[in-house]
Amino acid sequence: MFEDLRDLYQEVIFDHNRNPRNFRVIADADRKVEGFNPLCGDRLTLYLKMDGDRIVDASFQGSGCAISTASVSLMTEIIKDKTEAEAEALFKTFHEMTTGKSEDIQLEAVGKLAVLAGVREYPARVKCATLAWHTLDAALKNQQQPVSTE
Amino acid sequence: MALTSFPVELIRADFPILAEKIRNKPLVYLDNAASCQKPNAVIDSISHVYRHEYANIHRGVHTLSVRATDKFEAAREKVRGFINAASSKEIIFVRGATEAINLIAQTYGKANIKAGDEIVITAMEHHSNIVPWQMLCEQTGAVLKVASMNIQGELLYNEFASLLNNKTRLVAVAHMSNALGTINPVELIIAAAHAHNIPVMLDGAQAIPHLAVDVQALDCDFYVFSGHKLYGPSGIGVMYGKQALLEAMPPYQGGGDMIKTVSFEKSTYAGLPHKFEAGTPSIADVIGLGAAIDYLNEIGMANIAAYEAELLDYATQQAKQIKGLRIIGEAGDKGAILSFVLDRIHPHDIGTMLDSLGIAIRAGHHCAMPVMEFYGVPATARASFAMYNTRQEIDVLMNGIESLIDVFELS
Incomplete structure (x- = not known):
């Protein structure tokens, strides 16, 4: 019935929405930033544990739509053991992939995150997918104030 | 006025946009509380x-x-x-x-x-x-x-x-x-x-x-x-x-x-x-x-009010049959608005999924953040009816909601 939406709501997204990964608090987190889209009501708190410039643990808490929940869940998986520079590069690629600004994104470079590429056809939902990543960007820059993508 | 005697099909014919196809489906426009469509006369x-x-x-x-x-x-x-x-x-x-x-x-x-x-x-x-x-x-x-x-x-x-x-x-x-x-x-x-x-x-x-x-x-x-x-x-x-x-x-x-x-x-x-x-x-x-x-x-405002009251009653009855659906707002005296949430499915996902079926509803806080706060929800989905909506459209909506619940739970 929802054939048209297969590109947006892929099985991986339903899976991460039902069972979000790293859905917990890191009590001794080095970075903690809130992402909040008041118009949608999507809200998350991102926790990072650092070792030098390497992310050794990442987790989140919060609630939101399937796209934002899957996006942050996938993100916490993929950024683990990445350096800050590697995570920033992923953010940049992810941003280009979801906003459709670059035609020839190397989807292999983003791995599982490619399931979120479909969001580019739904301009109203791009902010759902990117909230996690803008929150990460703020955390990496050591900013404290809440992040919004609205 | 009984539902059958309200000239809804004649009224629909006066609203050219209602003939639009959205994502290859007939438009079911249920976002009237945000803005209504316009008749040829206007x-x-x-x-x-x-x-x-x-x-x-x-x-x-x-x-x-x-x-x-x-x-x-x-x-x-x-x-x-x-x-x-x-x-x-x-x-x-x-x-x-x-x-x-x-x-x-x-x-x-x-x-x-x-x-x-x-x-x-x-x-x-x-x-x-x-x-x-x-x-x-x-x-x-x-x-x-x-x-x-x-x-x-x-x-x-x-x-x-x-x-x-x-x-x-x-x-x-x-x-x-x-x-x-x-x-x-x-x-x-x-x-x-x-x-x-x-x-x-x-x-x-x-x-x-x-x-x-x-x-x-x-x-x-x-x-x-x-x-x-x-x-x-x-x-x-x-x-x-x-x-x-x-x-x-x-x-x-x-x-x-x-x-x-x-x-x-x-x-x-x-x-x-x-x-x-x-x-x-x-x-x-x-x-x-x-x-x-x-x-x-x-058309007559009294006739419109009576018709819409029957539409709302029908929609409310149908919505109550859906497991996991909670109606937000059940006042005794109520106009043609059905605000609701679904267990574990965010209103924006509901909105996008229904849109793919040609159904336009509102998902969000409806410029009433204190109301959302009161009910402890970040947002609701809202179907709002107008005099040109029909029972059949409500059926399309309810089928859509049931189907998207299935997709979220089974896939």
């Missing part, structure tokens, strides 16, 4: 103005200007009749309900409300009936008081009445809630406020397309609404105020059309309604709003 009247009757109003002696002015003022008279105001001088054209409330806050409010005075609203107001009062309170030192509601979304009338005292200067209440559908007991509210000599403003943005409104019978002091929710053009709305109040109020914006004389020493202001209508108004849209009112009068 579209054609605007086109006719620009083709045959357009010039600036209240200015030229030339024929076109006279023609445009006559049409413009005829529309004002149509609005007067539609809400049964005593005089067309009491009908002020503004951009919409939001501007009307801001106008009242910044003219009536500034002139009459001082530090320590109180303004009473309810817990179910749209942001546009909260923020202008907060701004006025910041400017004057007045205090905003909020009457609570119960979990059904009904105003706690006794609590409301207990908030009224000799410091209260204004009561500003939604006639009908946009997020919940609740129709407030405005007759009681007005009587209680008037017993303390407190004027009452009704925010009629939601009520006006669903109910017959008689401002004299209600005895409200101000009534505001937007044209675009009344099947009319966007960018035009109405502020009704009792003549004595309007005459005592300072003007809102300064400019052309609102003056009697201007010199560099002092200007004098025009009489009603022009005092509040500075600058060239949205001429064609005012005339289009008049056409919308003619169209509605032909």
Whole structure:
């Protein structure tokens, strides 16, 4: 019935929405930033544990739509053991992939995150997918104030 | 009027956009509380103005200007009749309900409300009936008081009445809630406020397309609404105020059309309604709003209300069959709005999924964040009905909701 939406709501997204990964608090987190889209009501708190410039643990808490929940869940998986520079590069690629600004994104470079590429056809939902990543960007820059993508 | 005798198919044929295909499916438009679609009568009247009757109003002696002015003022008279105001001088054209409330806050409010005075609203107001009062309170030192509601979304009338005292200067209440559908007991509210000599403003943005409104019978002091929710053009709305109040109020914006004389020493202001209508108004849209009112009068607001009540009953019954669906707003007196949430499925996912089936609903906080807070939800999905919706469309909606629940649970 929802054939048209297969590109947006892929099985991986339903899976991460039902069972979000790293859905917990890191009590001794080095970075903690809130992402909040008041118009949608999507809200998350991102926790990072650092070792030098390497992310050794990442987790989140919060609630939101399937796209934002899957996006942050996938993100916490993929950024683990990445350096800050590697995570920033992923953010940049992810941003280009979801906003459709670059035609020839190397989807292999983003791995599982490619399931979120479909969001580019739904301009109203791009902010759902990117909230996690803008929150990460703020955390990496050591900013404290809440992040919004609205 | 029985459901079958309401000429819904004839009405649908008057709304060209209802024939649109959305994502290759017939459009099922259920976002009427945000804005209604327009009948040919309105579209054609605007086109006719620009083709045959357009010039600036209240200015030229030339024929076109006279023609445009006559049409413009005829529309004002149509609005007067539609809400049964005593005089067309009491009908002020503004951009919409939001501007009307801001106008009242910044003219009536500034002139009459001082530090320590109180303004009473309810817990179910749209942001546009909260923020202008907060701004006025910041400017004057007045205090905003909020009457609570119960979990059904009904105003706690006794609590409301207990908030009224000799410091209260204004009561500003939604006639009908946009997020919940609740129709407030405005007759009681007005009587209680008037017993303390407190004027009452009704925010009629939601009520006006669903109910017959008689401002004299209600005895409200101000009534505001937007044209675009009344099947009319966007960018035009109405502020009704009792003549004595309007005459005592300072003007809102300064400019052309609102003056009697201007010199560099002092200007004098025009009489009603022009005092509040500075600058060239949205001429064609005012005339289009008049056409919308003619169209509605032909169908009859009582017939529309009866038909929509049956639609809402049907939708509510069907919604209650769906496991995991919770209706937000179950007031005893309710207009054609069905706000709901689903277990573990965010309203924005509901909105996107239904859109892929051609169904337009609203997902979000409906400019009523305090209402969302009250119910402990970040947002709701809202299906809002108009006179051109059908039982079949409600079936399409309910099937869509059941299917998306399946997709979320099974895939």
